[in-house]
Every structure is written in C-alpha cells, then in structure tokens.
Amino acid sequence: MIYDYLIVGAGMGGLSAGLNLALHKKKTLILEKNDLPGGLVTTFKRGRFEFDTSLYDVYDYGDDVHVGLFQDILKKYEIEIETKVVPFNIRLKDLSTRSNYVIKGEIKDFLIELERLNEGSINSLREFMKITKEIHDALELLKDHEPINKEEYPNFYKYLEYDALSALKDLQMPEETINRMGFFWLELGSPLNKLSFIDFAIFMYKIIFKKDVVLLNNALDFSLKLAARFQELGGRLYYNSLVVSVTKKGKIYIVKTQDDLEYKAKHIIFNTSKRYAYSNILKEHEKEINKLENARSLSPNGVIVYLGLNRSIEELGLKNYKYYQFNTLNSEKNVGYMMNINHETFSAVVPNVVNPKASPKNTTILILKKIFFGDVFQNLNKSNYKSFKEEVAEDLITKFEEAFKIDIREFIEEIEVATPITIERYTNSINGSFYGYMAKGYDNPIHRLISYPDEEVKDFSFVGASSLFGANVDNAFYSGYYITEELLNKKEN
Numbered sequence: 001m002i003y004d005y006l007i008v009g010a011g012m013g014g015l016s017a018g019l020n021l022a023l024h025k026k027k028t029l030i031l032e033k034n035d036l037p038g039g040l041v042t043t044f045k046r047g048r049f050e051f052d053t054s055l056y057d058v059y060d061y062g063d064d065v066h067v068g069l070f071q072d073i074l075k076k077y078e079i080e081i082e083t084k085v086v087p088f089n090i091r092l093k094d095l096s097t098r099s100n101y102v103i104k105g106e107i108k109d110f111l112i113e114l115e116r117l118n119e120g121s122i123n124s125l126r127e128f129m130k131i132t133k134e135i136h137d138a139l140e141l142l143k144d145h146e147p148i149n150k151e152e153y154p155n156f157y158k159y160l161e162y163d164a165l166s167a168l169k170d171l172q173m174p175e176e177t178i179n180r181m182g183f184f185w186l187e188l189g190s191p192l193n194k195l196s197f198i199d200f201a202i203f204m205y206k207i208i209f210k211k212d213v214v215l216l217n218n219a220l221d222f223s224l225k226l227a228a229r230f231q232e233l234g235g236r237l238y239y240n241s242l243v244v245s246v247t248k249k250g251k252i253y254i255v256k257t258q259d260d261l262e263y264k265a266k267h268i269i270f271n272t273s274k275r276y277a278y279s280n281i282l283k284e285h286e287k288e289i290n291k292l293e294n295a296r297s298l299s300p301n302g303v304i305v306y307l308g309l310n311r312s313i314e315e316l317g318l319k320n321y322k323y324y325q326f327n328t329l330n331s332e333k334n335v336g337y338m339m340n341i342n343h344e345t346f347s348a349v350v351p352n353v354v355n356p357k358a359s360p361k362n363t364t365i366l367i368l369k370k371i372f373f374g375d376v377f378q379n380l381n382k383s384n385y386k387s388f389k390e391e392v393a394e395d396l397i398t399k400f401e402e403a404f405k406i407d408i409r410e411f412i413e414e415i416e417v418a419t420p421i422t423i424e425r426y427t428n429s430i431n432g433s434f435y436g437y438m439a440k441g442y443d444n445p446i447h448r449l450i451s452y453p454d455e456e457v458k459d460f461s462f463v464g465a466s467s468l469f470g471a472n473v474d475n476a477f478y479s480g481y482y483i484t485e486e487l488l489n490k491k492e493n
C-alpha cells in the first residue's frame, strides 16, 4: 500500500493533520513512537492521582458566543469536548519590589487592577487591546493569502519589526504596568525585549477576546478522542513505531521504523522540529536545511514537579489557580537570573481550583514549574541526575511554601519530577525545549508565513509547536489543520 500522507508523530500537530487529511479521504498513516497518542498532551498515574503533563490552559477556545479557532477546528472534525472557562485567578509575588497581589476575574477586572496599581495606565492599555485585534485580523488575512491594506491596518505595519518591550513603551505604557502585564512572557518563553510584538499581541488577543478554558476530562482522554476520530475517518495509527529514516525511491518515500518495518508514502509530514528531523531522520537531505532554520533559537526548558497532596484545596488554603514568583518583573533582568540554576522564579498551577474532579475527593494536585534559559544542565550526568532531581524538587517545594505561606510538604502523597531529559525522551523535542522555537524577533508567525513557501522542501511538511504559529496546544493543533489545507488546495489546483 502506498499512503498519500505519512505523519511522523501523533502529538497535537500530527493528530490534527491526520484528522484533516482523513476527513478529505486521503490514505493517511500516523507512526507514533510511544504507546499512546498526544505527545505532551497526556497524563501519567501515580497511586490514586492522574496528572496532566502539560495542558492547564487551552487558549483560543472561547465559549458559545466567542468561538475560538481551536473550538472551530474541533467542530470541523466533529469532535466534542467538555470545557470550563477560566477567568484570571493568579497570585503573583515580585521579590524585587516585595509586592504580592492577586489578579482575579475577567480581563476588565485585570485592567482595572492595573490602573489601580498604577494610575494613568488605562489609555495605553485600551490602545494595546485595540492593536492586538488589528494584528490578529491582519494575520487572518495573511493566512488566507489576502492583501493587508496599509490604511486599514497601520499598526500592523508599524509594529511588525518591534519587540514587545519597545512597542509597549511606544504606546507610552508606564514601566511598572508593562512589567505587571508583561509577566505572560514567561508562558511564551522569551523576555519582552526579545519577544516579537506580533507573537505577544496575538497571545494577548486570545486571552483578552477568546477565553481560555480547561478540559473537564483529562488530557489523555482528549488525545485518545482525537486518535479514535482519526481512525473512524479511515486513518491508520500505529504505536511503538519510532521512525528512524526516510529515503526516496523514484517518486515514493520509504519510511523505516526502529523495528525495520517499511512503509511507503507520497508525502511526509513531521510532527517534530526541522532540526530533529534533519539530523535524525532525513540525514540524506541535510544540505536542504534552510539557513533561517539554523538561525532559530530553541525555547527554554525546565523542571516540573508534580505533587499529589492528601488534603483538599480548602484545607491547604490554596485559593488561586496559578501562582507566580519572579526575581523581578523586569523580564530582561529576570532572564539573566534564569540562566543560573538557583534562580527564584517559578510558577505553580492548582487544577482543582477550576476543576474539582482533577483528583480524588479531599486531595489536591499541585504542579510546580521552573524554567531555565541557556545551558544550565551541562553538568548533568548519570551519576548526579537523581540527586539533581531531588534537590530541585526540594528547593521548589520550599520556595513555594515560603513565598505563599502555605504548607504542602507534610501532605505530599505522590511526587514525580520531569526534567528536560524526561521531555526529550518522551517527545524528541531537542534539549527538552518546552515551546519549540523561541518566539523572538524575525521568527514570528508573520515572517514564518511569508517565508514558508521558500522554506518548504518538496514533499516534506512540518506541523506542531516548531511549525508556523509557535508553541502551545492551540497553535500546534491549528498548524496541522492549516498546513494540510494548504497541501490539499495545492494538489487540487
């Protein structure tokens, strides 16, 4: 059998690509190296707890009124999921100013709070919101290959080359407000002075206009649902199938797995970074690696500590969905700290605050995350790996207790620690990078979309967090849809 499309990897990008192709009746095979679908969107069990590995905010989903892109594509695939909208519920501590405050409610409450904390911010905040919409709408036009009129979208043209910090300053936003609002940069893995304003604006647009949700069933259920629908549409999905090489015979590609099984296909789609694919699978094609690709930087990586606690959130006093501590809210300075293993910045999420069914009755899940920039793991080896994990976990638990005056240590029933090595082993993301490539400078969605036709190597496509729209589940999922739509349209024309 010769498949029309063979997809390497059943992460969000790969599953979405497979679903769209199967929907269009293309003979499609997905080969996944693990024994479950979803890549990072999965769960693991420890005792009576089932931990979601990564999906705590589903961006660009929205509700019945403000339908986000993610929800829209799921509808196209006829997949229904149960979700709940998550308003802001964040406790934030900034060590440099000793400030410690809560942001709660809808976006308007957040803006009111920012104005209350720093009078005179509101006009620049309103202008910023307007511009996020303009940039979002311009990107939509670009995706549809429509021209973007300079008179109608002046800010899109103006801010195309700006980093987020320069753009916010240009909007005359007070520095303290920039820092207070800019903490979201941590979720994108790039400091404001390096982060492309386009990426920042689009991310903020989703948060402001399309509500974030959580999944009411767990992340693995979601991935299994996607895989089942793909198979129902006629797609084939083989697990435990690590792809090790792709070679060409005439017009057909021969795909080999670790078990020496061979599959044939006309077109290959990688749900991996180009860097991984070219250095591990497409060795023969190395010459074709695009220069731009070589210039991209990997996103930061980090350590995640998953805790199962044997008390309810009320008993523990955990009131907020998310907790953040920063060395300083100035992102440029903070990244300097984050190049050192002992920095103080971390985030925490408590799924039970928005979803009481996240763990058994009278228990709580708490997930602590510490991110690093640069190669802080260079001294890690087999002999010190275990003690390193224990030390970082120990340190993060202490930091959380001290920062928020909440005791957790004595209530820990289960603990698991994931390092960049865990992430790399499970997904093949290089160095266990969390968010694919860094969302910086020239490497924003606009530039990627424009240079996409030149970067493309015939018959190979790339979907997922390292693809056109950057990381996070909504982008990875959307890239699978968008790239296959482009391929289908090209074949039809």
Ligand SMILES: Cc1cc2nc3c(=O)[nH]c(=O)nc-3n(C[C@H](O)[C@H](O)[C@H](O)COP(=O)(O)OP(=O)(O)OC[C@H]3O[C@@H](n4cnc5c(N)ncnc54)[C@H](O)[C@@H]3O)c2cc1C
Binding pocket: 008, 009, 010, 011, 012, 013, 014, 031, 032, 033, 034, 037, 038, 039, 040, 041, 053, 054, 055, 056, 057, 058, 059, 241, 242, 243, 244, 271, 272, 304, 369, 423, 426, 427, 428, 429, 434, 435, 463, 464, 465, 466, 471, 472, 473, 474, 476, 477
């Ligand atoms: C700790 C953490 C928290 C996060 N929280 C959020 C969040 O709250 N919200 C959000 O939207 N995003 C979040 N993200 C980001 C999000 O999880 C990712 O951006 C997204 O899941 C990436 O999807 P992907 O399609 O790129 O595939 P991946 O998840 O990387 O999957 C790639 C798949 O390909 C398979 N594969 C790789 N190589 C091969 C091969 N040679 N042969 C066969 N199969 C192969 C892998 O096994 C894997 O299944 C988080 C990430 C981390 C690390």
